[in-house]
Amino acid sequence: CQNWHISQDRVPTRYISPDVLVTIALRERSVGIAFTYTEPLIWFEYVVDVAKIGRTRGLKMVAVSNGYINPEPLEELLPYIDAFNIDLKSMNPDVYRRFIGGRLEPVLETIKMASRKTLVEVTYLIIPTVNDSEEEIRKLVDFIAEVNPKIPLHLSRYYPAYKFDVPPTPPKTLLDAYKIARQTLPYVYIGNLPIAGTENTYCPECGNLLVERQGFSATMPGITPDGKCSKCGRPVDIIL
Incomplete structure (x- = not known):
């Protein structure tokens, strides 16, 4: 994991109550709160408490997770999560x-359940010799297409870190996976490696550039004010 130091370092911590956390987010004019980096499902009860309060006060709630959770608590959490x-x-x-x-199976079930209740995106870290075969990429794409082909798929480049020293993912491996996925899925992106065009969102109908991304910056040259493709008029699959 490229963020391995988070789990291995010991840093000072302090408790912030859910109500205070929401108040801080509002004071800082944040659009919402993201539960990420540290696996949020480990502190499930806190996430639920924050999300309940935050949603009632107009904040968006996002969770970034490994998806390893039982169906019952997931059902409890999903009504308060805007994106997973x-x-x-x-x-x-x-x-x-x-x-x-x-x-593996519980994670696949989480993706299926969550996609029925909220916006879901999937991130797949491509690690050479571990999960980078064409057969496995096609299994991944077929699974997402069966659940919901509109689910965005992020193909991330691996870098050696902590106790894993396999060389970084070759750019060609990422591009090959990207091309395979784009044959079936309209929203596929390459992460951790800047490759022209692979961070952008294109209209599935006409190929018009909808969202152009560079690093952490994004513009929407191809989306009209009423949320349609500026070229063909198709409603975009983006929450604006």
Whole structure:
């Protein structure tokens, strides 16, 4: 994990109550609160408490998670989450057992359940020799297409960190995976490696550039004020 130091370092912490956290977000004029980096499902009760208060006060709630959660608590959480980014590590159950000590199936079920209730995006870190085969990429794409082909898929480049020293993902591997995914899915992006055009969003109908991204900056040259493609008029699959 490129953020491995978060779990390995010991840093000073302090408790902030859910109500105070929401108040801080409002004071800072934030659009919402994102539960991320540290796995939010570990502190499930706190996330639910914050999300309930935040939603009633007009804030958006986002969770970035490994998706490893039982159906009952997930059902409790979903009504208060506006967007869910789920890290899918592999489509191979053996990879989950070997590297994570977990199971693949609960994560797939989380993606299915969450996609029925809220906006879901999937991130797939491509690691050479682990989950980068064409067969596995096609399994990934087929799964997402079956759940909801409009789910955005982020294909991220791996870099060696902490105890894993496999060389970084070759750019060609990412591009090949991107091309395979784009044959079926309209919203596919490459992350952790700037490759021209692969961060942008295009209209599935006519190919018009809807959203242009560079790093953390984004413009929407192809979206009309009423949320349609400026070229063909198709309503965009974007929450504005």
